Amino acid sequence: MNKKKKTTLKSIAEYLNISVTTVSRALSGYNDVNAETRLQIQEAAKTLGYVPNLAARRLVTGKSDAIGILLPVPYGDMRDHFLSHFLLHFGRSLHAHNPNLDLIVSYAPEGEEELSTYQRFIDGQRVDAFVVMRTRRNDVRVDLLQEQNIPFVTHGRTETCENHNWIDTDAVAGFDLATQSLIDKGHKDIVLLNLPERMYTSQMRTEGYSNAMARSGLIPDIHTTEVIDDIPYKISLDLLQQKNPRRALFVLLM
Numbered sequence: 001m002n003k004k005k006k007t008t009l010k011s012i013a014e015y016l017n018i019s020v021t022t023v024s025r026a027l028s029g030y031n032d033v034n035a036e037t038r039l040q041i042q043e044a045a046k047t048l049g050y051v052p053n054l055a056a057r058r059l060v061t062g063k064s065d066a067i068g069i070l071l072p073v074p075y076g077d078m079r080d081h082f083l084s085h086f087l088l089h090f091g092r093s094l095h096a097h098n099p100n101l102d103l104i105v106s107y108a109p110e111g112e113e114e115l116s117t118y119q120r121f122i123d124g125q126r127v128d129a130f131v132v133m134r135t136r137r138n139d140v141r142v143d144l145l146q147e148q149n150i151p152f153v154t155h156g157r158t159e160t161c162e163n164h165n166w167i168d169t170d171a172v173a174g175f176d177l178a179t180q181s182l183i184d185k186g187h188k189d190i191v192l193l194n195l196p197e198r199m200y201t202s203q204m205r206t207e208g209y210s211n212a213m214a215r216s217g218l219i220p221d222i223h224t225t226e227v228i229d230d231i232p233y234k235i236s237l238d239l240l241q242q243k244n245p246r247r248a249l250f251v252l253l254m
Contacts, residue, residue, distance in 0.1 A: 007048040015044050027052065065101055067094060068127035070108040070117055072134050086155070090131070118144055131155060135166075136198045157200045171201050175208030183216050187248035191239055192222045 005011075009027070013020040018037070026033040026041040027050075033041075044050075069087070091103045104127055108117035118141060121127055128151065132141050135156035142164060145152045154166040175192075182190050192209045195202040206222060213220045225235055 007045075007050040009050075011048060012041060012044050012050060015048060016040060062125070063128050064125055066104050066127045067101060067129050067131060068104045068106070068121055069131045069133060070106050070114070070121070072108065072110050072114065086133075115140060115144055122148060122150055129153075135200050137200045137203065139200075157204075159200070161200075168201075171204035172208040172211070175205045176212045177208075179209045179212035180215075182248045183212060183218070188216075188218055190218065190221070190248040192220070193235060194222055194224050196224050196226060 009020050009023045013023045016023070018041075022033060022037065023041050026038045027045060069090075071083070087103075087105060094101050094103055106117070106121075108114040118130075121130075130145060130150065130152040132139070132145070132152055132154040133156070135142075135154045135158050137159050139154075139158045142152070142154065142158055142160065146164065152164070154161070154164060155168070157166050157168050158164070179190060179192075190209075190213065192206070194205055194209075197203065202224065206220075209222070210220050223235055223239070
């Protein structure tokens with residue numbers, strides 16, 4: 001069985017009777033190739049089944065054509081529905097924007113080892129940019145990426161979010177409305193099971209919940225927990241099994 005010969009830039013150039021340089025520049029997106037010629041080259045590449053040599057291209061451009069997401073280990077459980085849906089829809093959007101961009105997902109334990117993992121990705125030029133998830137109030141990951149001028153966007157805010165790109169929900173308003181909804185249903189003893197205080201969204205959720213409780217003259221009762229193993233379940237069970245069980249338990253750990 002004969003192995004099919006790999007299509008190269010030279011193959012396309014010979015097929016169209018033009019120079020290899022023109023083919024290379026057209027497929028690399030340079031604007032010094034006229035639109036008609038560029039279209040002919042793109043169609044020929046598709047017809048001949050050309051697959052670019054990404055390793056060689058990355059050596060020339062200095063880009064990896066990949067976006068990285070390094071998940072903090074305590075939140076790296078793929079059974080987390082929020083995380084799974086985020087990665088699914090982010091990956092789809094990335095592909096729709098540019099099919100040649102890859103999404104690289106890995107794990108990085110919090111602390112010094114987490115930063116060393118980021119540094120390893122940066123030094124090895126494994127990705128061109130990062131999405132930083134589960135943001136903290138004072139986030140050393142953000143500090144590192146800013147210091148080394150690496151493109152990134154955070155999913156969630158930080159104390160210095162005015163200095164970087166981010167996307168987030170209004171947790172203050174959301175938790176205010178949710179708490180008020182429980183109050184309107186007649187609940188007065190409402191417990192908030194919240195994320196760890198180091199996470200920026202935790203303080204926003206606390207603020208929204210506390211605002212609603214204060215308006216009704218109710219006393220806030222907040223418990224924080226790591227979202228690992230069955231800790232949230234045990235805390236919830238303990239609260240519900242107390243002598244005077246809570247009438248309402250507000251839990252949103254994602």
